[in-house]
Each structure stands twice: as structure tokens, then as C-alpha cells.
Amino acid sequence: MPQLPVRKEVVAHAELNIAIAGAGLMGRLLAWRLSTEGYRVSLFDAGSLDNPSGACHTAAGMISPLSELFHCPLPIYELGMHSLQNWPRWVAQLEQEVGVSVDYRQSGSVLVAHPQDRSELLQFQQELTAKLGGAGGDQLRWLDSRGLSALEPELDRFEQGLFLASEADVDNRKLLPALLQAVMQNGVRLYEHTAVECAPNEVLTARGSEAFDLVIDARGLGANGAIHGLRGVRGEVMVVETAEVQLQRPVRLLHPRYQLYAVPRANHQTVIGATEIESEDMSPISLRSSMELSSALYSIHPAFAEARVIETRVNCRPATMDNLPVVESEPGLIRVNGLFRHGYLLAPALVLQVEDALSKLTQETEQVT
Ligand SMILES: Cc1cc2nc3c(=O)[nH]c(=O)nc-3n(C[C@H](O)[C@H](O)[C@H](O)COP(=O)(O)OP(=O)(O)OC[C@H]3O[C@@H](n4cnc5c(N)ncnc54)[C@H](O)[C@@H]3O)c2cc1C
Incomplete structure (x- = not known):
């Protein structure tokens, strides 16, 4: 070095x-x-x-x-x-100091749910209001389909969403x-x-x-x-690449069974994740997890179907009781x-x-x- x-x-x-x-x-x-x-x-x-x-x-x-x-x-x-x-x-x-960008972005994040899971968005809002009082509600903005399309044009098939303006990613x-x-x-x-x-x-x-x-x-x-x-909690993510879908910020899909996030990165790549499994197993991603993550992503935008899977990552998060x-x-x-x-x-x-x-x-x- x-x-x-x-x-x-x-x-x-x-x-x-x-x-x-x-x-x-x-x-x-x-x-x-x-x-x-x-x-x-x-x-x-x-x-x-x-x-x-x-x-x-x-x-x-x-x-x-x-x-x-x-x-x-x-x-x-x-x-x-x-x-x-x-x-x-x-x-x-x-x-x-280093003369290189680390792509820190504070553009907020967007939460969406399919029409049949609309209650997930309401539940999210209620949970935040319960934990933060009025301040919680102030930090969320409801978006209708027009608002969603203006913010994230690729999400135009969703009827509603929530925008959390203060959130960031790196x-x-x-x-x-x-x-x-x-x-x-x-x-x-x-x-x-x-x-x-x-x-x-x-x-x-x-x-x-x-x-x-x-x-x-x-x-x-x-x-x-x-x-x-101290224990490890297994998490699996996939990195996919396509020029067909251009998200601008992290998007989370709220679903009663699967929780998916899609974080857009440079070069048309998107990090999708993540599973949360009570295990310290670090072996490669399971077929089930990769299918669940992929199908949840596909349900956000069908053009993800042709995305190329360029990487899968598995690790354990260090967690206390x-x-x-x-x-x-x-x-x-x-x-x-x-x-x-x-x-x-x-x-x-x-x-x-x-x-x-x-x-x-x-x-x-x-x-x-
Ligand atoms: C799938 C997944 C997705 C995640 N997504 C997010 C996210 O979006 N946002 C977020 O905030 N967090 C996220 N996390 C959590 C985040 O990655 C961890 O909380 C964070 O990496 C913990 O940092 P750490 O430095 O404590 O441990 P680690 O990042 O695990 O680093 C520990 C280091 O210690 C070294 N080490 C271990 N044993 C020894 C030893 N005996 N001697 C010397 N060195 C040793 C290891 O080699 C390693 O380099 C995610 C985690 C996973 C697994």
C-alpha cells in the first residue's frame, strides 16, 4: 500500500x-x-x-x-x-482532502405501496406520528400519482406515496x-x-x-x-444494472410480507435489499431471497426485468440484544x-x-x- x-x-x-x-x-x-x-x-x-x-x-x-x-x-x-x-x-x-466524490445525496426518499397494500402507508404515518407526535407528520409529505410522477417519473404507476425529504444516502x-x-x-x-x-x-x-x-x-x-x-443478523443485497429505469433517490416498497429498498447508484446501477434473517450464516444469497428481492423490484417497474444482476452481497450486521x-x-x-x-x-x-x-x-x- x-x-x-x-x-x-x-x-x-x-x-x-x-x-x-x-x-x-x-x-x-x-x-x-x-x-x-x-x-x-x-x-x-x-x-x-x-x-x-x-x-x-x-x-x-x-x-x-x-x-x-x-x-x-x-x-x-x-x-x-x-x-x-x-x-x-x-x-x-x-x-x-482526497479529491474524490463519495456521492453523498440528501434528496430524500420515497415510500410506495401497491393499491391493495395502501394501508401500509397509513400505518407508517400513524407509527411515526405515535413516536414523534406532530413533528412526525411534519416530516412526511403525501404524494398523489401526479406528485409522485413529478418527483420520480419512473413511479408513475403508483397512486400514492410518501416523501421523506430529510433522508440521505452515500x-x-x-x-x-x-x-x-x-x-x-x-x-x-x-x-x-x-x-x-x-x-x-x-x-x-x-x-x-x-x-x-x-x-x-x-x-x-x-x-x-x-x-x-452481540449477535450477527444476516442481510442479503443484490446489485442490478439497467439504463431503462432511472430512479433519483432511494425508494422503499412497503408490503405486508416483503420490505424492499432500491438505492440508485452511478452507472445505472441499483442496490436492492435487504433481507433480515436471525442467523450468522455468511454463505451466498439463497434462491428464495434473490427471487423475493427481484420480484419486488420488478413490481416497482417492469423494465427492471431486463436488468443485469452484477453482484450479490451477504454479510451479518453486528447487533446487541x-x-x-x-x-x-x-x-x-x-x-x-x-x-x-x-x-x-x-x-x-x-x-x-x-x-x-x-x-x-x-x-x-x-x-x-
Ligand atoms: C445487507 C446490509 C445492508 C445494510 N444497509 C445499511 C444501510 O443502508 N444504512 C446503514 O446505516 N447501515 C446499513 N447496514 C449496516 C452497516 O453495514 C453496519 O451497521 C456497519 O457496517 C457496522 O460498522 P462496524 O464498523 O461496526 O462493523 P463492520 O462494518 O462489520 O466492520 C468491522 C471490521 O472489523 C474487522 N475485524 C473483525 N474482527 C477483527 C479482529 N479480531 N481484529 C481486527 N479487525 C477485526 C473486520 O474485518 C471489519 O473490517 C447494512 C448492513 C447489511 C449487512
Whole structure:
């Protein structure tokens, strides 16, 4: 991996030596933020850095606090809204540093249902209003067929839909390499194919142990055993390609049996997903899942029938028993995990929580010494 020159402004905090275990989404974002603030950072990953094996690589990259609130408790929404305040600024800074776009898009998302499933849209609205009060209703806009056609011309066969204007998405296949490039520019020490165990002030590898002022455990499912009740939840997605259907933003199909999202990407590609199966099986996508995803997509627009399947992806989301994220800290060690199906939605808010825990630990250490 080529070494890049270290940016000159990375000078403050240089005395604090931090190890980050896991170069998935959390590990990369933390390494970038902390190295930008001037901490001396080492980043370890069990796999390849250029071709990550974590859930971050499989994900669709949606940043959708309202859509997720339908299935999730309020803290996910609140953390997600906090993240949404930070993503645009962080992405602008990252893109400037690396000179590459990561296709962050805040164009909202659209929810549709077939006429026979119209109650799904009403139920969605009721759930949001129940959880958010009047503020929930204010964040949704009902669209009739004319409104839908104006916003998403390809959805003109639907009679109704909901528009969630604040939602965003990012192309994770562009964000992850951009973060890697930025941390290299910041002088972060990188260790790939290096599985580690985490202990306070210490990282243990097959070769021995290395001491650090602080260790941050961001190993996702790799931290199994270190985080109470951590489990993997299998998710399958497909990537299809066609120039015949041009969606402008993520579209979700509400259906009593299948939940489908379609996230348009550059080069006429669309990421469709995702299954959610209580299993840690990482084997390839099942025929059943691929049929359900494909037929749900086909029901959004028949021209998807001729789309080419260019990739299938399977991974397990790292989840806690209550599906909420955890940031645990003790002297010399912070663990951040349980991002479940919300990594991109929650990561900036959790990075800020880790930074908060870090400054508290630093203050405590200063008082002791
Ligand atoms: C199908 C699917 C779709 C998804 N879609 C979305 C979405 O649209 N929006 C959203 O917000 N979230 C989505 N997610 C969830 C998101 O991908 C995860 O929440 C996120 O990737 C978790 O980030 P992480 O860094 O904690 O873990 P990971 O991304 O899994 O990264 C963990 C890293 O730790 C490394 N590691 C493991 N063990 C060790 C070890 N012992 N030593 C060193 N390194 C180790 C791994 O190699 C990996 O690189 C989706 C997930 C899936 C599976």
C-alpha cells in the first residue's frame, strides 16, 4: 500500500497514542476524525483494507432516520438526526482532502405501496406520528400519482406515496476507500491481515502485544464475546444494472410480507435489499431471497426485468440484544459496537460520543498523574 505524505496541520494531541481495532465503517471514520484532530492513530484490521470484509462493504448506505423509526426505537431516530447534521460537513471536508466524490445525496426518499397494500402507508404515518407526535407528520409529505410522477417519473404507476425529504444516502463503495486514503494522508499507521484482541491500553496480535494510551474496539462482529449479547443478523443485497429505469433517490416498497429498498447508484446501477434473517450464516444469497428481492423490484417497474444482476452481497450486521448501539468505556479502552442495520445512519453521532468519552478519560488521566 503506497505511503502518502502526512498533512502538516496534524500536529495537536500527537502525544496520545491510540489503537483502533477494526477498519470497518466505525474504525475508518474514527481513525479519520481522531487523526484529523492530531491524535497518533494505528488502525488494525483482520482482513484486507482495500477490499473490506465487514458489513460496511455490503451495506446500501442509506441514512434514513424516519424510515428506520418505523421498526426501531426512538434513540435510533435521534442519533440518526444528529448524524444527518454532521454528514454533509464531514463529507465536504473528506472530498476536499482526497479529491474524490463519495456521492453523498440528501434528496430524500420515497415510500410506495401497491393499491391493495395502501394501508401500509397509513400505518407508517400513524407509527411515526405515535413516536414523534406532530413533528412526525411534519416530516412526511403525501404524494398523489401526479406528485409522485413529478418527483420520480419512473413511479408513475403508483397512486400514492410518501416523501421523506430529510433522508440521505452515500455510496459506501466510494466512502470507504476515501476514508482509507484520508487516514493515510493523515499518517495513520495501518495494519491489515492482523486480527487483534483488545484490552485496556493493549492490543494483542499473533506476534505479541503492543501498548497504547488508549484502545478503541470497533471490530463489529469480531468483538463477539467482548460485548454482552452481540449477535450477527444476516442481510442479503443484490446489485442490478439497467439504463431503462432511472430512479433519483432511494425508494422503499412497503408490503405486508416483503420490505424492499432500491438505492440508485452511478452507472445505472441499483442496490436492492435487504433481507433480515436471525442467523450468522455468511454463505451466498439463497434462491428464495434473490427471487423475493427481484420480484419486488420488478413490481416497482417492469423494465427492471431486463436488468443485469452484477453482484450479490451477504454479510451479518453486528447487533446487541435490544438492537441499540453501545459505547462502553473504561480506563484505556473504549468499545463501540452494535450498529446493526444503522451503521451509516449512526456513525457520526457515535464518533462524537467516542470523542466525548475520550476527552473524559483524558481528563481523568491528567487528574491522576
Ligand atoms: C445487507 C446490509 C445492508 C445494510 N444497509 C445499511 C444501510 O443502508 N444504512 C446503514 O446505516 N447501515 C446499513 N447496514 C449496516 C452497516 O453495514 C453496519 O451497521 C456497519 O457496517 C457496522 O460498522 P462496524 O464498523 O461496526 O462493523 P463492520 O462494518 O462489520 O466492520 C468491522 C471490521 O472489523 C474487522 N475485524 C473483525 N474482527 C477483527 C479482529 N479480531 N481484529 C481486527 N479487525 C477485526 C473486520 O474485518 C471489519 O473490517 C447494512 C448492513 C447489511 C449487512
